[in-house]
Amino acid sequence: MSFPLHKNLKEGSPVERGATYDGAGVNFAVFSANASAVDVCLFSPDGKTETDRIRLPEYTDQVFHGWIPDLHPGQLYGLRVHGPYEPDAGHRFNANKLLLDPYARSHFGSLQWDPALFGYQLGHPDLDLSFDERDSAAFIPKCIISAPSDRNNKPLRTAWTDTVLYETHVKGFTKNHPDLPEELRGTYAGLAQKPVLEYIKKLGVTSIELLPVQSFVNDQYLVDKNLSNYWGYNTIGFFSPDTRYAADHADPTSEFRHMVNACHDAGLEVIMDVVYNHTAEGNELGPTLSFKGIDNASYYRLMPDNRRYYINDTGTGNTFNLTNLRAIQFVADSLRYWAEEMGVDGFRFDLGTILAREHEGFDPEAGFLRVCRQDPTLAQLKLIAEPWDIGPGGYQVGNFPPSWAEWNDQFRDTVRDFWRGDALAAALAPRLLGSPDLFNHSGRRAWASVNFITAHDGFTLKDCVTYNDKHNDANGEGGNDGSDDNRSSNYGVEGPTDNEEIVAVRWRQCRNMLATLFLSQGTPMLLAGDEFGRTQNGNNNAYCQDNDISWLDWNISSEGHALRDFSEKLMKIRKRFPILRRNRFLTEGYNEELDVKELTWVSANGQEMQQEEWQAAQCFGLILDGRAQPSGIKQRGADATLLLILNSWHDVVEFMLPDYQEKGWTLLIDTNQPDYEEKEQEVTLKDHKYIVTGRSVLLFYLEK
Structure with missing residues (x-):
């Protein structure tokens, strides 16, 4: 296939990455320290036909750039990046593979697993050292050129001392909601509806923390089992809201922005769970979808003694390289976009230790953390770390710098142990006070401890008092997935029972743990549905269950209604007495x-x-x-x-x-x-x- 030289092509600007529309054309800018050339590929409206291929004419400060006239918002495009294919040196350029622009604001279509997505020949005896010449364009989503937004959606900035977090899933929260029309269930638009927001507001929470909504990939091994990556911790589009949660697939960005506006109008913050620790491209045997083909050696942390292989501090195959200035810039640009143009109020960072791991290990003065502390936009947002990963020195609870909050798993574990009789007052006491043994240093405040009993990963609250063991048969992994350290109790019978004495104890233990959560110093986080006794039938790793196991069941029992009323009462008391939420x-x-x-x-x-x-x-x-x-x-x-x-x-x-x-x-x-x-x-x-x-x-x- 050959394409004529594009007329009126100009050098453009390297300053703003991605595709920027100015009313007369589009400026493209792509960072790559090791590529030799970058082509912008234009596609027909259905995404099936490549209609034009334009080589960016200039290269400044390791950024390829060019301005193309007569392009408009809605145009589909992708990138092809030229350079050496030398896996042993960390380079995996393959211009046969269409790549997603890391800065694309939205995607068209979905990824279809095919051997052409891989930069090497599947089944070849040399594995990833081989080279695949098939075109992957038919199987990968296309990027969409977007119009500039108004940037007028301001964060609410609810005080940390008043904050109550509510962790939920865009689809799972509303998919079975009886007060929503079918076409809005499970969508951004559905979450923005009045009955939904009124329920959350009445409960007493202030901030909705959404599981990942940035465009992500369903892992091939899950697709092969007719399952999906329901939680979404497999991001590939860090500027793009995932289309699968949009009622209007043609414009998920506007729908997401409208959802944030509706939440703000209801007095509710929106916190995004974000996954900048790794991408969906996996290890050396994974597909070539974006970063790997643009500049593998810059965007990923590679083994220093053999750059063919990836450092895997995430357990997902790769680790994003936040020791690289351009990678830090990319993440900071992404965060500012979601805050300034989409209006979100803060972020919860999955496997946050990786964000602060320098070559010598975790460092509270790491480059990325410094950027966040000095940036005039990011420094004013709620920044929450999941302060652990599986890498060396990965457990860092209490060690993030001032202005950050952290998930406190020691609160979770101690409270569960105390109420099942395995911990004494001495262990629980500091958890009731905001865990000063962990957080009272460097001018940090009690709110830095994000206290929780349950989260998306693990048992729900009701399952904590119903099951001794995990029951993950539906995941198809022979019970080998999910933690065995549940710190739960069934109080005599595994699973549901008609024994009135056991049932009474279980509901009281739910109330006990909720009361401990909301009457403790620190920032409480409630898992959606725990307020009425939601169950996953003992599944403690429902990451692949996009079905009734994970979706909230709004057919609430009388006991569930009573627990919800009790939860509301607790949050009213917390708000009534400032001494329960001291700074x-x-x-x-x-x-x-x-x-x-x-x-x-x-x-x-x-x-x-x-x-x-x-x-x-x-x-x-x-x-x-x-x-x-x-x-x-x-x-x-x-x-x-x-x-x-x-x-x-x-x-x-x-x-x-x-x-x-x-x-x-x-x-x-x-x-x-x-x-x-x-x-x-x-x-x-x-x-x-x-x-x-x-x-x-x-x-x-x-x-x-």
Whole structure:
């Protein structure tokens, strides 16, 4: 196939990457430190026919660039990049492979697995050292030239201390929603509908954290099993919202932007779960879809002693090279795009340790983290790290710099252990205070600890109290996938049961863990559906289940409705009492001027906990005295004193409520009485013992 030289082609600009429309034509700019030439390939509206191939005429600062006249938004295109095919040197250029522009704002069509997608000949005895000459254009999505956006969608910037995260999936949350028309279920437009947003807002959360929505690939081994990468942690288009979640496949970008606007109008932030640690191109045996064919040696971390092979700190085959300046620039450009042009309020970074791993290991002053801290846009967003990966020194909880928050798996594990009787008060105490043992350094705040009981990866809350073991048969991996460390309990019967005593314990344990979550310092994160007892039938790794296993079932039981009401109550209480969500870490110091201690640990006798009691206590209390508030706080309820009691012991405990100068305590929460309604009267008297039910949480308060 030959193409004539394009008329009126100009050198264009290397400054703004990707395809930029200016009203008269389109400027293309593609970074590659090692390529010899870049062709822009234009396609017919159906994406099937390559109509033109234009070589970018200039190369400045390792950027190929050119301006092509008379191109308009909606035009389909792809890239072909020329250069050496030398896998042993880290180079995998193959101009027979059509490539996705990393900066493309949207994609047309979906990837179809075919041997032509691979830069080498599948089945060849030399494996990836061989070279494949087949054209892959018929099997890969096409990029779409987009019009510039207005950039007028501003983040809400909800204070961290007021933030409650709600992790959910665009499709799974609305796919079975009874109040939505069928054509909107499972889409961005569906999530933007009034019944959906009203439900989330009423619940009391402030920020919706979406599982990955950037364009991703369904792994071939899943497609072969008639499964899919439901969670979406296999990104290939870091500027493009995935089309499969769009009701209008012709314009997913506008639909996503409208969803963000609708969330903001409802007072809800949008946080994106993003996957910049790896791409969908896999290792040396993976396909050539974008970065691998544009500049493999720059975009990926390669083994220093044999650059044919990839460093695999992600477990997915490759690791994005965030020690490379241009790779850092690419990620920062992508993040700014989603914030400035799409309006999102922040990001949760999958396997975040990789973002800060320099050649010598994890570094809180790594280049990418420095970029985020100094960038005027990124520095004002919510940045949340998943602070671990499988690489050397991969576990880094508490070690990210100030301004970052982090998922705190130690909160999850300790709370689960405490309520099933495998952890004592001494282990739980720091988790209730925002984990100062992990985060109280370098000027960090208590909100840096993102507390959670469950997340997309693992059991749901209801399954934590229903199953001892994972039940992942539907995944087709013989039960070998998913963690065996579930820290769960079935309380006597594996799976559903009609035993009323076991059922009652399970629902109370759900309330206990939710109460622990929302009454602790730090930033709480709730997994969507946990508020009403959603189940995945014991599947703790439903990443490939795009079906009723993962989709929320809105046919909620009466017990589920009661749990949802209880969840709403907890979030209202958290909002009502500022001492439950302090910005700074609470201390046990004594304030002589006010004659108060900010926090006091008490045992069941109503007295301050003694050192020797910590080693055996399963029932204990925490007094939070709001009178010791920082100067300047005038919020209603800020001076209240709260008493939190937690009893993981299976039997009742007589708890002596501390004496506060003839004042009585008012009961707010008793997980043994989930429908208890607060009365404007004291429910206890001086020296009265309150009977604390086995496995329960209580909250009392005093108005000063």
